[in-house]
Amino acid sequence: DRTIDLAVISGDGIGPEVVAQGLKVLTAVLPQDVKLETHEYDLGAKRWHATGETLTDEELERLKAHDAILLGAIGDPGVPSGVLERGLLLKLRFAFDHFVNLRPSKLFPNTTSPLAGSPEIDFVVVREGTEGPYVGNGGTIRKGTPQEVANEVSVNTAFGVERVVRDAYARAQARPRKKLTLVHKNNVLVHAGHLWKDTFDRVGREYPEVTTDYLHVDAATIFLVTDPARFDVIVTDNLFGDIITDLAAAVSGGIGLAASGNINPTRRFPSMFEPVHGSAPDIAGTGKADPTATVLSVALLLRHLGYETEAERIDEAVTTDLAERDTAAARTTEEIGDALAARVAG
Amino acid sequence: DRTIDLAVISGDGIGPEVVAQGLKVLTAVLPQDVKLETHEYDLGAKRWHATGETLTDEELERLKAHDAILLGAIGDPGVPSGVLERGLLLKLRFAFDHFVNLRPSKLFPNTTSPLAGSPEIDFVVVREGTEGPYVGNGGTIRKGTPQEVANEVSVNTAFGVERVVRDAYARAQARPRKKLTLVHKNNVLVHAGHLWKDTFDRVGREYPEVTTDYLHVDAATIFLVTDPARFDVIVTDNLFGDIITDLAAAVSGGIGLAASGNINPTRRFPSMFEPVHGSAPDIAGTGKADPTATVLSVALLLRHLGYETEAERIDEAVTTDLAERDTAAARTTEEIGDALAARVAG
Ligand SMILES: CC(C)[C@H](C(=O)O)[C@@H](O)C(=O)O
Ligand SMILES: CC(C)[C@H](C(=O)O)[C@@H](O)C(=O)O
Numbered sequence: 016d017r018t019i020d021l022a023v024i025s026g027d028g029i030g031p032e033v034v035a036q037g038l039k040v041l042t043a044v045l046p047q048d049v050k051l052e053t054h055e056y057d058l059g060a061k062r063w064h065a066t067g068e069t070l071t072d073e074e075l076e077r078l079k080a081h082d083a084i085l086l087g088a089i090g091d092p093g094v095p096s097g098v099l100e101r102g103l104l105l106k107l108r109f110a111f112d113h114f115v116n117l118r119p120s121k122l123f124p125n126t127t128s129p130l131a132g133s134p135e136i137d138f139v140v141v142r143e144g145t146e147g148p149y150v151g152n153g154g155t156i157r158k159g160t161p162q163e164v165a166n167e168v169s170v171n172t173a174f175g176v177e178r179v180v181r182d183a184y185a186r187a188q189a190r191p192r193k194k195l196t197l198v199h200k201n202n203v204l205v206h207a208g209h210l211w212k213d214t215f216d217r218v219g220r221e222y223p224e225v226t227t228d229y230l231h232v233d234a235a236t237i238f239l240v241t242d243p244a245r246f247d248v249i250v251t252d253n254l255f256g257d258i259i260t261d262l263a264a265a266v267s268g269g270i271g272l273a274a275s276g277n278i279n280p281t282r283r284f285p286s287m288f289e290p291v292h293g294s295a296p297d298i299a300g301t302g303k304a305d306p307t308a309t310v311l312s313v314a315l316l317l318r319h320l321g322y323e324t325e326a327e328r329i330d331e332a333v334t335t336d337l338a339e340r341d342t343a344a345a346r347t348t349e350e351i352g353d354a355l356a357a358r359v360a361g
Numbered sequence: 362d363r364t365i366d367l368a369v370i371s372g373d374g375i376g377p378e379v380v381a382q383g384l385k386v387l388t389a390v391l392p393q394d395v396k397l398e399t400h401e402y403d404l405g406a407k408r409w410h411a412t413g414e415t416l417t418d419e420e421l422e423r424l425k426a427h428d429a430i431l432l433g434a435i436g437d438p439g440v441p442s443g444v445l446e447r448g449l450l451l452k453l454r455f456a457f458d459h460f461v462n463l464r465p466s467k468l469f470p471n472t473t474s475p476l477a478g479s480p481e482i483d484f485v486v487v488r489e490g491t492e493g494p495y496v497g498n499g500g501t502i503r504k505g506t507p508q509e510v511a512n513e514v515s516v517n518t519a520f521g522v523e524r525v526v527r528d529a530y531a532r533a534q535a536r537p538r539k540k541l542t543l544v545h546k547n548n549v550l551v552h553a554g555h556l557w558k559d560t561f562d563r564v565g566r567e568y569p570e571v572t573t574d575y576l577h578v579d580a581a582t583i584f585l586v587t588d589p590a591r592f593d594v595i596v597t598d599n600l601f602g603d604i605i606t607d608l609a610a611a612v613s614g615g616i617g618l619a620a621s622g623n624i625n626p627t628r629r630f631p632s633m634f635e636p637v638h639g640s641a642p643d644i645a646g647t648g649k650a651d652p653t654a655t656v657l658s659v660a661l662l663l664r665h666l667g668y669e670t671e672a673e674r675i676d677e678a679v680t681t682d683l684a685e686r687d688t689a690a691a692r693t694t695e696e697i698g699d700a701l702a703a704r705v706a707g
Contacts, residue, residue: 096558100548129586131477148494148515153552159559163519165552169494173509200600203451205443206499206511212442213505233607240475240586240611254546258604261579265586 018050019320022081022285026059028294029304029348030087036306036352037085037313040332043356044317044325054081058103060091060294069102075110083316084287087309088294101151108144111284113277114175115182116144116253117315118260118291120243124338126268130240136267138246141183142256144277146175147207149253171207171252176214182280183250184222194247195219196228198235198255211252235259239266264291271304274311278319286319288312302347307333310355325359332358364396365666368427368631372405374640375650375694376433382652382698383431383659386678389702390663390671400427404449406437406640415448421456429662430633433655434640447497454490457630459623460521461528462490462599463661464606464637466589470684472614476586482613484592487529488602490623492521493553495599517553517598522560528626529596530568540593541565542574544581544601557598581605585612610637617650620657624665632665634658648693653679656701671705678704 023038025031038053045051056074063069078084084107089099107113122128122136146169153167180197187195197215201208212229219227230238232255238245239262251259264273273291290308298304314329332355340346346354369384371377384399391397402420409415424430430453435445453459468474468482492515499513526543533541543561547554558575565573576584578601584591585608597605610619619637636654644650660675678701686692692700 096548096554097551101551105549129476131475148513149549151551153515153550155552155556157519158555161519161523163556165517165556167494167515167517167550167553169499169513169515171511171513173503173507177507200603202442202446203495203600203603204499204513205447205497206501207513208442209504210501210509210511233603236582236604236608237611237616240608241615254549257546257549257579258582262582262586262608265583269587270583 016048016050018052019045020052020080020082021054022078022084023053023055024058024084024086024089025055026087026089026294027061027091028088028296028299030059030089030294032299032302032304032348033290033306033309034085034087036348036355037309039352039356040310040329040359041313041317044328044359045322046325059089060094060099063094063099069099070106075106078107079111079284081285082320083285085313085316086287086289088290088292090294091296105149105151107287108277111277111287112279112281113144113287114179115276115278115280116142116256117276117278118142118256118263119274120260120263120267122267123272123334125340125342126272126337128266128268130243130266134242135244138243138263139186139248140256140260140263141179141186141248141250142260143175143179143251143253145253146171147253169204169207169254171210173210173214176210177218180214180218180250183248184218184225187225187248188222190247192247193224194226194228196230196235196246196249198230198232198249198251198259200232200255202231207252215250232259236262239263243267260291270308272307272311274308274315276312276315276319286316288316302349304348306348306352307355310352328359329355362394362396364398365391366398366426366428367400368424368430369399369401370404370430370432370435371401372433372435372640373407373437374434374642374645376405376435376640378645378648378650378694379636379652379655380431380433382694382701383655385698385702386656386675386705387659387663390674390705391668392671405435406440406445409440409445415445416452421452424453425457425630427631429631429666431659431662432633432635434636434638436640437642451495451497453633454623457623457633458625458627459490459633460525461622461624461626462488462602463622463624464488464602464609465620466606466609466613468613469618469680471686471688472618472683474612474614476589476612480588481590484589484609485532485594486602486606486609487525487532487594487596488606489521489525489597489599491599492517493599515550515553515600517556519556519560522556523564526560526564526596529594530564530571533571533594534568536593538593539570540572540574542576542581542592542595544576544578544595544597544605546578546601548577553598561596578605582608585609589613606637616654618653618657620654620661622658622661622665632662634662634665648695650694652694652698653701656698674705675701
């Protein structure tokens with residue numbers, strides 16, 4: 016019998032609510048012969064308030080042993096900005112070398128886009144996850160004085176850029192439209208931009224069937240609202256990816272539907288799957304949270320672990336569920352989870 | 362008699378066409394007793410192709426003597442990325458210490474937004490113009506090898522951040538809604554973010570009437586498409602400002618209408634006014650370019666030089682012109698310029 020040994024970080028706010036539904040759907044979709052083991056890790060704002068800890072070395076070590084991590088949402092307004100981001104979320108992405116931050120954007124049926132005319136939207140952003148301005152190589156001198164200088168260093172390596180660019184080409188090659196767009200700002204960030212563009216062009220020669228395109232990040236935001244149908248696969252740096260995937264989620268119906276995977280394709284460390292949305296403390300406990308993004312993240316998780324059929328079943332269940340639901344009636348977190356679980360089991 | 366001594370950099374592609382209309386409207390709006398002197402500088406892609414020069418020290422020195430600079434658009438696809446940006450556009454912004462990059466966004470009547478339901482949009486972005494990741498403090502080692510490392514350093518100083526934050530507060534204070542939003546990414550770029558947020562909070566105490574708000578840049582892109590009406594004045598760093606002002610232009614009817622000022626409020630050096638759009642070589646010479654963004658940039662220029670009444674007249678002319686035009690009939694660059702010139706003169 017096969018086993019999926021899953022670490023679960025439910026986290027704060029609506030995190031535990033959406034994770035519960037994600038696990039419900041996961042349990043429902045798995046074949047009889049696959050055993051699901053879940054191990055909850057008490058991490059996030061609550062834990063930090065209680066103990067001052069974000070993630071201990073011992074926990075990091077234990078997390079390594081799992082097949083994958085499912086994360087709900089982290090944070091509450093009482094924690095100073097940066098503490099849980101640097102101490103927990105980014106720490107996991109860096110420690111487990113999650114160099115592919117995968118963020119699909121799709122406008123599902125019956126879903127309202129803020130864009131007029133509901134354009135076709137179906138693309139995926141491959142965001143680099145371990146370099147760029149996220150590395151934390153910055154510092155401050157003369158803090159709090161009129162002579163303060165605060166620097167942030169974006170670090171980009173040939174090794175780091177090439178592996179994520181290769182991943183993006185492989186994904187583009189596997190899709191019907193076979194189109195890959197590099198998003199950067201190589202007219203201003205000339206050093207990093209040069210490395211990205213050169214790597215993109217060089218690796219592209221190995222993928223003659225993939226059509227390529229380059230856009231500055233500012234221009235990319237324009238096309239995301241005026242012509243999102245032009246995108247198929249986008250590859251970009253960590254910070255640009257952060258920005259355009261939130262915008263992409265917004266135009267394709269909101270971050271309530273946006274899934275993501277922090278993936279280590281080498282499988283040396285467990286990959287981590289999480290909805291793009293945050294802990295939304297204002298609606299925690301009200302049953303208003305939409306667990307769909309978490310459920311879609313579970314599909315990414317299954318696909319990563321080799322359960323392609325099951326991943327497809329979840330994707331289809333979400334599409335049908337949105338298409339067939341009564342848009343006039345709001346559903347609770349649990350009702351959505353139940354509906355999806357029933358569909359994938361059926 | 363008063364004189365406006367204007368340097369003009371018409372530039373490439375549609376640059377000369379839109380600048381011609383901008384100057385036409387400027388001439389029409391100025392009172393009889395104001396003499397307009399224009400001095401064209403041959404800068405841009407054409408010049409670079411011919412001579413290999415972007416901007417000589419001698420030209421930079423001469424430019425200093427003018428009251429202001431009107432710029433059309435720079436660049437063509439034959440110039441390697443970064444050459445004219447670093448060698449001309451950014452060189453001017455840095456040399457003339459244009460620390461306030463002012464970019465108003467307004468949804469004019471009769472203008473189509475890609476957003477559904479044509480929301481209220483009327484805000485202004487105060488983008489820092491002389492620091493951040495634009496400083497050019499980066500470099501590459503082991504270029505072209507598998508061991509290449511390319512770094513980009515974002516430099517942020519108390520001096521640089523405080524002066525632009527102060528400018529933004531003053532602008533917010535002068536507007537009816539008196540609201541200022543800081544956009545940054547202080548949960549990840551903790552050093553720069555700390556400096557920005559601390560400065561924002563500290564200076565804010567001097568402006569008790571101004572309502573303040575903070576948004577991470579990724580969240581800001583969401584609100585720009587789901588609720589742009591929430592913004593009044595935004596202050597942000599150079600790179601975030603670049604990204605969100607293109608998005609802001611897109612949601613408020615396109616970059617054909619987006620004006621900008623690269624302003625040195627101390628008046629120690631001339632400020633520079635330019636449409637946000639580029640040289641659009643594909644439509645150069647066809648009469649399809651919309652000169653409105655340039656005309657609105659002329660209004661910013663007049664306001665900066667103290668011609669508030671004339672600036673208002675241009676803004677009103679643009680609003681009326683868009684409201685009253687026949688949306689079914691496309692107008693040429695010149696027709697739009699003529700219409701606006703007639704309105705401001707009348
Ligand atoms: C919470 C934060 C560190 C994170 C990021 O910036 O990557 C978030 O915005 C995201 O997109 O996952
Ligand atoms: C051309 C480029 C250097 C410039 C910038 O990045 O500032 C442009 O995008 C702008 O917004 O004015």
